[in-house]
Amino acid sequence: MAPDPFISPESGSQSAEEAPNGLVERSTQTPGVAGGGKDVYGIGSLPTAVQHRLVQVQEHAKRSFEKGDHEYAHALFAQCVAEAPCSLVFLQHFRANLTARAKTQKKSSGFSSLRGMSSGGRSAIAKAASKGEWLEAFRLGCESLRKSIDDTGALTALADACGELGHVECQLYYLRWALDVAPADDEVNRRAAAALEANGHFEQAIGCWRRVLQRKPHDEEARRAVSRLSVEQTIDEGGYNPQLLGPNGATGDIVPPRVASRARPGDQPAETPVERLDEPTLRDAIDAAPTDHVAYLDLANLFYAEGRLHDAERLLARCLKRMEGTEEQHLVVRDRLETTHLERLRRALDEANRKKQTDQTRASTELAAEALEAFNQADLEVHAARVKREPGNPRRQYELALRLKRVGKRREAITAFQAARADKSRVAEVQIHLGECFQHIEQFKLAMSSYEAAIRASENGDPEVRKLGLFRAGVLAMGLKDLETAEKWLTELAAIDFSYRNVGERLDKIAQLRHKK
Known part of the structure; x- marks a missing residue:
């Protein structure tokens, strides 16, 4: 990650210094890695022969730049960028040459280059990237930028490709470039905000979303994002300690499924520690089989146990994009991603x-309110997505219905609760929820019918559910002036538990009303 991971256009700061010849250099640069020095080009992961060749191409390109031969320099710099998209230094040189070339063309023609988002260039880059043809994707991107240095479509597509490959420095640099071109562009700001948030740069992500709000003051996604990220920023700056929320903390921890599966009773003595793979080993396994989801899940479990929920989220999101496998396996990873995201927001809350x-x-106080809103919104969205994936699953319907009810969307909750009745193990509980929703929207007959269904369903079930059903039915009947029905249900409740809420007082009230008649 760069020392200055992303700078908004307003600040004007850079993570590198401008060299006298106009090229952007890192201030700590030393002889190239191929010559035995530090890996100043960021290409140490490439084969040694490739490193030697690219360093030579880079030096040749710099000489062409100094001579003013920007066309030839572009071809050479583009070769370096395409073959080593991990190198921020190569990318900085590439842009510096394009900038000088554009100034030369402007002086000679009297016209500035056209700005805007090229959907054709972006789609071609994205198509190549989707096939894993990374060299072709970056070659196409460099060619698009040769035609127009201000092609934000190409810039965002190249940023996406870098994100897929895990080259965060270069991803953020492309997005900074796009914002330099179009600081108020809605799509560019949204993409930049997502990348910044994914890498923990909350303040600058907030800046991007606020630029969206300047143009679209009523944009709900932007408003929620600013609220959510304000919470994230405060927690991050406050030095959140994951130990406070460990197994003995407020929320507890989820046992990683694969770790738990290795500790079945009888497999080993209780005092023997469960074998756990370390991070380097798991990363090597992912590199060796980037389309296999198993190592991703193990590493995500490790991050989870260490409280690194942001890292776990990013890893699982990358897994979903790269993995092969069955639909069921994709659902497992997606569910894990959603659960991790919600746990992170719950801990922040x-x-x-x-x-x-x-x-x-x-x-x-305002921070706590914003954290609660952010969690509730994300919780609702996750469970709505799960119902969409499994509409016939009554358990999913029940979980969504609870959340709809909690945020006050009772009409929508009714539909989900009705679908949840297919789960015979919780019919009484569901019917009480239905009754409460119907009562709130003043459908009193339907509410009473639901409470009575709950009473019947709980006859041999949970006594607490039965008592609540009797209480709800009795109170509603009193409100409807149906004293006979109210007395029937409240008397049955009193016979079970006379101390339940204020059932005795309500029966006295019914007696008084009967006496007045």
């Missing part, structure tokens, strides 16, 4: 609530 209790300031 717990931390915000602790801060609120400790500080007792308006700012900490």
Whole structure:
């Protein structure tokens, strides 16, 4: 990751210094890695022979640049960028040459280059990248930028490709370049914000979303993102300690499935530690089989156990894009990604609530409210997506219905609760929820019918569910002035548990009303 991972156009800062000849150089540069020095070009992962060749091409390109032969320099710099998309230095030189070339063309023609997003160039790059043809993707990108240095479509497509390959420095550099060209562009800001958030740069991601809001003040996605990222930034700056939320903390930890599966009873003595793979080994396994999801899941479990939920999310998202396998295996990874995302927001909410209790300031109260809103929104979206994937699963329907009810969307919750009745193990509980939803929207007959169905279904079930059903039915009947029905259900409740809520007082009230008649 670069020392200055991403700078918004307003700041004007750079992660490198401008050399006297106009090329952008790293300030700590030493002889090239192929010559035995430091890996200043960031190409140490390439074969030695390739490193030697690219360094020679780069030096030749720099000499052509100094002579003013920008066309030939472009061809050479583009070769370096295409073959080594991991090198920020190659990319900086490539852009510096294009900038000088554009200035020369502007002086000679009197016209500036056209700016904008080229959908054709972007789609061609994306198509090549989707096939794993990375060399071709970057060659196409370099050619698009030769035609127009301000092609934001090509820049964002190249940023996406770098993100896929894990070259974060270069991904953010391409996005910075695109924002230099079009600082108010909606799509560019959204893409930049997503990349910045994924890499933990919350303040600058907020800046991108705020630029979206300047043009679209009512954009709900942007508003929620600013709120969510404000929480993330505060937690991050506060030095969040994952140990506070470990197995003995407020939320607990999920046992990684593959680790748990290695510790079946009888497999080994209880005091023998479960074997766990380390991060380098798992990364090597992913590199060896980038389309196999197993190592990704193991590494995500490791990150999870260490409290590195951002890292786990990024890894699982990359797994989904690269993995092969059955639809069921894809669902396993997607569910794990969603669960990790929600756990991260839940932990942020717990931390915000602790801060609120400790500080007792308006700012900490607002932070806790924003954290709660961010969690509830994400929780609802995740469970809606799960229902969409498995519409016939009553358990998924029930989980979604609970969340719809919690955020006040009771009409939508009713539909989901009705679908959840197919799960015979929780019919009584579902019917009570249905009754509460119907009662809130003033469908009192339907509410009473649901409460009575809950009472019937709970006859041999959970006594607490039965007591709640009796109480709800009795209270609703009182509200409807149906004293006979109210007395019937509340008397049955009192016979089971006379101390339940205020059932005795309600029966006295019914007696008084009967006496007045």
